[in-house]
Amino acid sequence: MELIYNLVFTVFPYLCLTTFVVGHGYRYVTDRYNWNARSSEFLEKKSLFYGSVVFHGGIVLTFLGHAGGLLIPQKYFDLAGIDSQSHLAIAYGTGLAVGLAAFIGALLLLRRRLTDPRVQAAGTLNDTITLGGLVFVIGAGLYNVVFGHYNVLDTLAPWIRGIVTFTPQATLMREVPLSYKVHVLSALALLGFSPFSRLVHIWSVPIFYFIRRPIVFRRHPARPSGVSNMPYLKPSGKEG
Numbered sequence: 001m002e003l004i005y006n007l008v009f010t011v012f013p014y015l016c017l018t019t020f021v022v023g024h025g026y027r028y029v030t031d032r033y034n035w036n037a038r039s040s041e042f043l044e045k046k047s048l049f050y051g052s053v054v055f056h057g058g059i060v061l062t063f064l065g066h067a068g069g070l071l072i073p074q075k076y077f078d079l080a081g082i083d084s085q086s087h088l089a090i091a092y093g094t095g096l097a098v099g100l101a102a103f104i105g106a107l108l109l110l111r112r113r114l115t116d117p118r119v120q121a122a123g124t125l126n127d128t129i130t131l132g133g134l135v136f137v138i139g140a141g142l143y144n145v146v147f148g149h150y151n152v153l154d155t156l157a158p159w160i161r162g163i164v165t166f167t168p169q170a171t172l173m174r175e176v177p178l179s180y181k182v183h184v185l186s187a188l189a190l191l192g193f194s195p196f197s198r199l200v201h202i203w204s205v206p207i208f209y210f211i212r213r214p215i216v217f218r219r220h221p222a223r224p225s226g227v228s229n230m231p232y233l234k235p236s237g238k239e240g
């Protein structure tokens with residue numbers, strides 16, 4: 001039993017996280033041309049807008065909530081006057097709002113990918129697996145928020161801190177309910193898959209866009225009427 005817990009909650013997480021770090025580095029160096037979100041906006045705009053805005057708003061806040069709530073030990077929340085009951089109440093309230101947004105957004109994006117003929121024709125199996133994986137991971141997390149109500153602060157949270165500080169303690173996961181284990185393991189698997197998918201774009205947050213020097217676009221200086229902007233075309237529009 002001890003061995004299985006070590007394999008699942010120590011070896012597997014490090015396998016996924018190593019693939020995540022090394023894979024992103026390798027792909028950035030070797031495949032920078034394809035390092036992008038593979039936007040499909042030019043194929044279909046309307047449902048992408050709703051799905052993408054709701055999904056991205058929800059998922060980015062969910063990430064921040066996970067980082068703050070799980071990686072910062074409870075003793076620091078206590079110092080700030082937030083006891084574990086209040087911490088969990090805040091986590092459930094905000095988790096429900098942002099998790100629901102991410103889940104609905106991901107479902108909208110998946111539906112668009114499976115039903116819009118143009119998006120379907122240009123998309124790949126990898127795109128569908130990525131969105132399907134997100135729906136599964138977020139759905140499992142949402143299930144825990146709504147039905148789980150398990151105190152993760154003494155088990156799951158110290159386990160994940162042990163992983164990131166290289167002091168893993170797999171046995172901390174023994175008491176954790178199955179639905180939480182499914183959420184954690186599927187999220188780790190998705191992190192391991194990330195370098196092979198369009199999820200690489202997460203690391204290219206366009207922060208410098210806001211401080212970069214403006215790019216000036218100018219019209220071509222006005223030409224006398226009758227003179228073509230495209231000299232290789234005759235005024236009639238036929239190629240000369």
Ligand code: HEM
Nearest residue numbers: 037038039040041052056059060109113130131202205206
């Ligand atoms: C950090 C900030 C992020 C930025 C600036 C960003 C930006 C973008 C952009 C520009 C697109 C292309 C949308 C289009 O087709 O025009 C996109 C698509 C996508 N993003 Fe993000 N993203 C971010 C974070 C994330 C995160 C955290 C996830 C999930 C973990 C994610 C998952 C996706 C997915 C799955 C798509 C594809 C949607 C589809 O076309 O079906 N993004 N993102």
